[in-house]
Amino acid sequence: MATVTETTSESPSHVGPYPPHPEGLLAGPHNLTSLGDKIANVVIGEQPPPNAWWAFFLLGMTLLGGLGVAVAYLFYAGVGIWGINVPVAWGFAIVNFVWWIGIGHAGTLISAILLLLHQKWRTSINRFAEAMTIFAVSCAGLFPLIHMGRPWLFYWLYPVPVNFAMWPQFRSPLTWDVFAVTTYFSVSLMFWYVGLVPDCAVLRDKAKNMWQKVIYGILALGWRGSALHWRRYEKLYLLLAGLGTPLVFSVHTVVSFDFAVSIVPLWHATIFPPFFVSGAIFSGFAMVIWLAVPLRQFYGMGDLITDKHMELCGKVMLGTGLMVSYGYFCELWMAFYSHSIYEWDTTLQRVWLGPYWWSYWALITTNTIIPQLLWIRKLRTNEWALFAIAGSVHIGMWFERYVIVVTLSRDHLPSSWGRYAPTEWDWLTLAGSLGLFITLFTLFIRFLPMISITEMREFLPHGQGGRDGHAVMENAK
Amino acid sequence: MTAPAHDPYAPSTPAVYGLMAEYETADALISATRQARQAGYSHMDGYSPYPIGEVADELGFPRSEIGAIMFVGGLCGATFGFLVQYYLNGIDYPLNIGGKPYFSWPMFAVITWELLVLTASVSGVLGLFALSGLPQFYHPVFNVPQFERASQDRFFLVIEATDPQFDLTQTRTFLATTSPLSIEEVPE
Numbered sequence: 101m102a103t104v105t106e107t108t109s110e111s112p113s114h115v116g117p118y119p120p121h122p123e124g125l126l127a128g129p130h131n132l133t134s135l136g137d138k139i140a141n142v143v144i145g146e147q148p149p150p151n152a153w154w155a156f157f158l159l160g161m162t163l164l165g166g167l168g169v170a171v172a173y174l175f176y177a178g179v180g181i182w183g184i185n186v187p188v189a190w191g192f193a194i195v196n197f198v199w200w201i202g203i204g205h206a207g208t209l210i211s212a213i214l215l216l217l218h219q220k221w222r223t224s225i226n227r228f229a230e231a232m233t234i235f236a237v238s239c240a241g242l243f244p245l246i247h248m249g250r251p252w253l254f255y256w257l258y259p260v261p262v263n264f265a266m267w268p269q270f271r272s273p274l275t276w277d278v279f280a281v282t283t284y285f286s287v288s289l290m291f292w293y294v295g296l297v298p299d300c301a302v303l304r305d306k307a308k309n310m311w312q313k314v315i316y317g318i319l320a321l322g323w324r325g326s327a328l329h330w331r332r333y334e335k336l337y338l339l340l341a342g343l344g345t346p347l348v349f350s351v352h353t354v355v356s357f358d359f360a361v362s363i364v365p366l367w368h369a370t371i372f373p374p375f376f377v378s379g380a381i382f383s384g385f386a387m388v389i390w391l392a393v394p395l396r397q398f399y400g401m402g403d404l405i406t407d408k409h410m411e412l413c414g415k416v417m418l419g420t421g422l423m424v425s426y427g428y429f430c431e432l433w434m435a436f437y438s439h440s441i442y443e444w445d446t447t448l449q450r451v452w453l454g455p456y457w458w459s460y461w462a463l464i465t466t467n468t469i470i471p472q473l474l475w476i477r478k479l480r481t482n483e484w485a486l487f488a489i490a491g492s493v494h495i496g497m498w499f500e501r502y503v504i505v506v507t508l509s510r511d512h513l514p515s516s517w518g519r520y521a522p523t524e525w526d527w528l529t530l531a532g533s534l535g536l537f538i539t540l541f542t543l544f545i546r547f548l549p550m551i552s553i554t555e556m557r558e559f560l561p562h563g564q565g566g567r568d569g570h571a572v573m574e575n576a577k
Numbered sequence: 578m579t580a581p582a583h584d585p586y587a588p589s590t591p592a593v594y595g596l597m598a599e600y601e602t603a604d605a606l607i608s609a610t611r612q613a614r615q616a617g618y619s620h621m622d623g624y625s626p627y628p629i630g631e632v633a634d635e636l637g638f639p640r641s642e643i644g645a646i647m648f649v650g651g652l653c654g655a656t657f658g659f660l661v662q663y664y665l666n667g668i669d670y671p672l673n674i675g676g677k678p679y680f681s682w683p684m685f686a687v688i689t690w691e692l693l694v695l696t697a698s699v700s701g702v703l704g705l706f707a708l709s710g711l712p713q714f715y716h717p718v719f720n721v722p723q724f725e726r727a728s729q730d731r732f733f734l735v736i737e738a739t740d741p742q743f744d745l746t747q748t749r750t751f752l753a754t755t756s757p758l759s760i761e762e763v764p765e
Contacts, residue, residue, distance in 0.1 A: 132626060132730035259665055267665040271674045271684040276691075283691040287698045294702060298728070302626070305725045321712035324719070325727050327610075328638050329709040330628035335643040336701045343647075343694050350694075354687055558627040565730065567603065567627065575630025577640045 118564050125221050125559075128403030132557050132565040135404075139549045139556070140306050142399060149546060152398040157542040163535020170528040171246055179249055181525045187508045188520035193247035195501040196530055198355055199383070200240035200537075201281065202376075202497060205348055206384020207233025208288055211295075212344035215337075220569045221412055223559045224404045227552045228395070228545070229388050230292040235540040236387070237285045239533040244277075246529075273357035280354040287347060291340050294333070297323050298554040331577065338576035352377045359504060365446040366431060366507050375427035382420035382467075383497035385413050386490035391541065393487045395550060404551055407481050414480035417493065421471040424500075428468065442512055449510045455519065456506045463503050467496030592765035594717035595621075595737040596748050597724070598757035603629050606732035609755035610635040613736060616751055620740035624718065624733040646704035647697045654696025659689040721761045735763060 118129050130138070141147040174181060184191035207229040214222035245251050257278045259267050268275050300320035307313035323329070356376035359367040392410065396402040432451075435443040450460050470492040479485040510517045544550070560566025600606045603625060610623055610632050623632040633639070659682075666672050667679035677684070706712070718724050718735060727733050734755075736748050745762075752760050 136626075136729055259661060265670070267670050269672055269674065270662040270666050270688060271672070271677065271681060276687040279688045279691040283695040286695060290698055290702050294705070298627075302728045305728045317714065318712075321706065322714045322716060323711065323728075324716055324724075325624045325626060326709070327623035327625065327629065327632040327636055329705075329711075330625070331630070331633035331638055332641040332643050332705050332708055334628050334630070335641040336647075336705045339644060339647050339701055340698055343651075343697055347691075347694050350687070350690060357687075554627050565602070567629070575628060575633075577630065577633075 118561070121561065123220065124406055124408035125224065126403065127406045130403070130560060130564060132560065135556050135560065136302055136306070136553050138404070139551050139553050140303055142545065143303060143547060143549055144306055144308050144312055146308070147399075150398045152394065153542060153546065156394070156538055160535050160538030160540075160542055163531050164539050165535070166528050167532020167535055170525055170532050173525065174246055174529075175251075179247060181523060182529075183520060183522045183526055185518065185520070187511070187516055187518045188506060189508075190247070190505060191520060192522050192526040192530060193243045194358075195498065195505050196533060197240050197243040198376075198501045199498050200236050200243070200533065201355060202352065202380035202383045203387045204233045204236035204240060204284075204288075204384065205352060205377070205380035206388050207231070207236075208284075208291070208344045208348045209381055209384065210388070211291060212341040212348065215341045216345060220559060221409050223555045224406075224409055224551055225388060225392065225413075226555070227292075227295065228391055228541075228550045229384075230288065230295070231541065231544045231548070231550075232384075232387055232391060233288050234285070234292060235537050235544070237281065237288065238540070239537050241281060241285065242533060242536070243529075273354065273361045276354045277358055280351045284347060284351045287340070287344060291344060294336060294340070295552055295555075296548065297321060298325065298333075299549045299552060301325065302553050303549070331575075334576040348380075349377055352380045364508060364511055365440070365442040366435065366450065367504070369431065369434065371427055371430050371434070375424065375430075378420045378423035378427070379497060379500060382417060382424055383493060385417045385420065386493035386497070389413050389417070389483075389486050389490040390494070393483050395545070396483065399545075399550075401551065404556065407483075410483050410486055411477075411480045414474050414486050414489075417490070418471060418474040421467065421474070421493070425468040428464065446507060446511060450503065450507060454510050456503070456509070459499055459503050459506065463496055463499040465496075466492040467500060470496075593738050593745065594720075594763040594765045595735045595740075595743070596745070596752060597718065597721055597733055597735045597761045597763050598752040598755060599723060599726075599759045599761070600732040600734070600755075600757055603732055605756065606734060607631045607635065609734050609752075609757070612755050613734065613751070617742050618736050618740050618748075620737040620743070622735050622737070624724070624727040624735065626728050626730065626732075629732075642708060643701055643704055647701040650700025650704075651693045651697030655689050655693035657696075658692030659685055662688055717763050717765055720764050723759060723761060731758070 118131075121127070128134075137146075182191055182193070184193070207226075210222050210229045211226040214226075245254055248254060256264075257268060257275065268278075297320055300316045301323040303316040304313055304320050307316060353373040353376065356372040360369055360372035362368060389410065392405050392413070396405055432447060435447040438444075448454075451457060471489055473479050473485070473489055479489070506520055509520050557565070558567045559569055561568050598609065600609060606623055606625060607629065610621070613621055614635050614637070619637065621636065623629070623636060625632065662685040663680060663682070671679050674681075718727075718733075723731070724733065734752075734757075736743060736752070740748075742748075749760055
């Protein structure tokens, strides 16, 4: 290890015996032990949960209670309590479904695509982003399920060999969606758990009491860090990443097919799959920022999730935001250029003449105009500015799906035009799904390591005990 | 750890699983493994808090089986998925959708792909656990108190007693030449 002399002006926060990280991805004097302690102490109770944790947990539980009430009344009274009707028959259920599943895409993007692209900065954020994915997909899956009317018959969606003498219709994008989302959830869960096994072994060996030792010991499956096991583990990790990458694209592509395979004007568009996928990554990174800021603020994780990470997330948001904006432009242009009177008239209804014109401009403001602030480096490196812009993206991405869904209110035939307005039960269900997400995420950071201990150790520079970056790509054989 | 209960007169030395040497760095473990291999040892294993590909290379495990398992698993899943869709929608309960042929294979591509990913992933994960013999909650290496640090900041090499060249004193002498922090006997 070459001795690097003082370059304190680079990073004043840096103290200790080690030189600053060359890429700014580590902002503290960490070695194998200090890193493990820092992350594991949150879980084993050495560092008690901050007050903010309780605040978020109670908020989540309260909203989750709201979800319980909303769903109970829904099951009692039926989907008529929502604002849905013909022609807007899906309403909030699909808006929220697509919104949540979009958020769920960044986790796999970070853990799989950035791994294949040798992006070392994924290491600090992949664990909680994967958790975010799983919880967001759970929230997403809730909506089609409760929208079904008779949700206890959900298994009709699968080809279960029972005596119906009937089978699902496999040429329908809605059936594809069932398989895509189920696969995505299962593969994300496996990827997450495989990554957690060595970390549970760390917790087992650090446990402060019998309960922790037993529970983390069971979760660790007796992992002992054998070189032979690691070899298989790394190969599996790489291959799961290799499969996860096209999986992410396929899942949101299939979600977009729910719309694009129909013949509704402005839905029947080939731009939909790439447009949906970039939108998903856009909103997913916004959620990563929303989760990373509290972790830095309340758990002091700023030396692992550094300003550099935040800036990189901002850049990904800027890039995918531009792709999404290109999609908005492309929709307008194709409607004009196609000379289809239905496409063009529906566009005019959406943008100006229809009753929901304001939602289109809310979308353009929050998703296209405000994210342009990310061009400014000062704002990318200021976490509260990033937090605010990410909030704008959350609203924008929700409106994007809203705008698409209310298109149905005015399409080909004016005699079948209608209106759509959500009821208080729609809003309560949306808030309740946020509660489910917050509750699951707060429980996750309390009971499982929010950052991968194993991968962070490997990521440490050679002189600090690590292997200077994630070596999966080189070592997976 | 103690002598078998059924034989009170057996010698009190416990059966030995192997000898465990502890190292401070990953590079020390790599070079120790290399030296052990060159010295002719073959039944051994390295333990580390994070993956070190070079150790597995030196242990003579240059390539894992996971790729083949996932390939076969994925292929089975994709074939099954495709055939199920064709059989159910084309033969068992033929559905005429927009006048499309019953064997409208492009429409089956999506679910075929999703099942390929699902079965490949499931077989990979099960393959990892099955080949590694996990879950395995008891293993002799856990008997060494120092081994707790294998998941923290230390690196271990264990030469197992089943090795044809294993000899308690000679192997210990050999391990001492690889500059370890400590050498422990691993009771069975």
